[in-house]
Amino acid sequence: MSLNKDFTARLAIGISASLIFLCLAWYNDVALFLVIFFFAAFAMWEYYELALRNGGKSGKAAGYAAAAAFMLLAYRPPNGGIERLHAALALCAAALIALKFIENSLLFRVPAVSILAATLFGGFYIGGSMSCVLGLNFLDKNHLSAAVGDRHLLFLLPFVGAWASDTGAYLSGRIVGKEKLSRISPNKTVEGVVGAAFAGFVAIYIFGHVLNLPTPLIMFLGLAIPVVGLGGDLFESSIKRRFQAKDSGAFFRNHGGVLDRFDSIFFVAPLTYFAVYFFTHRI
Structure with missing residues (x-):
């Protein structure tokens, strides 16, 4: 089966975004912060x-x-106290996101959006998650285990895992997908989930060794990221279904908005941040 235009565009978006983030991280931390802040703000605008x-x-x-x-x-500059404060608040954001996911998905219904979900939840869901991407880049290097390799690449972990999983899901779903997964997102298949798990694990396994991460951390993220990323995808689908929207926006023209392309990142980034934090820090 030949690659169609949709897949080529998806791949181009993922590679381009990763290269931009990588170049910014090497060039200037402020530039990286501003670009991630921009994407977070635009995603929040789409959400509202x-x-x-x-x-x-x-x-x-x-x-x-x-x-x-x-x-x-x-x-911020390396500071253990501020770092722990951010970690604590980000954990609260992750907990709130998890509660909303349970409400939306595990109960198999899409409830009316509450005042909390329409106001502060946007900040927690998007701002809290994207702050974890920044958190990976600005982890206190004095407290990271000496075994960690190039720390400027740590923030790419959630992108590598999530977008590799998305690619694996898309390809396997299009080639052999038959069994539908969820009424929230009818285009997803069981075969796509298997492809996502395989592609995500392989990508994290390779990239984790490039970063010289501890093997237990690599195995944990390789197994967890595809599953959590799927949760993020389904959650964003439930939001669009609630408001009867096909795409969150048109930032990427015919390939949706920022929410559409970063949906799995919003779930995977907090997972990756806390996993790296606890597996590699000297408390």
Whole structure:
């Protein structure tokens, strides 16, 4: 089966974004912060556009303020106290996201969006998650295990794992996919999940060894990222389904918005941040 235009575009977006982030990280930490901040802000704008589509009320300023606070806590000179504060707040954000995922997906229903979900939740869901990407780049290098290799590449871990899983899911789903996975996202198949698990594990295994990460951490992330990334994908699908939208926006033209392309990242980034933090830090 030949690669179609849709797959080629998906691959081009993933590779281009990764190269941009990599170049920025090597060039200037401030530039990396600003670009990630931009994507987070644009994703929040898309989220609130969906939340307000049917005339719902939203105090967007509170959500943007929460996101900005997360991002600024993640960007700072090495300081153990601030680092732990960011970790604690990001953990709270991850817990809230998990609770909303359980409510939306495991109960097999898509509830009306509450005031919390339409305001502060946007800041926690997007700002808290993207701050974990920054957190990986700005982890206190004095407390990281000496075994960790090139620490400037740590922040790419969630992107490598999530986008490799997405690619594996897309290819296997298109080639051999038959058994539908969920009514929330009818295009996903069981075969696609298997492909995602395989591709995600291989990508993390290779990239983890490039970074010289501990083997237990590599194995954990290789197994967990495809599953958690799928959860992020399904969660964003439930949001779009709630507001009867095909895509979150048109930032990438015919290939959706920032929410569409970063949906799995919003779940995978906190997982990766805390896994790296606890597996490699000297407490």
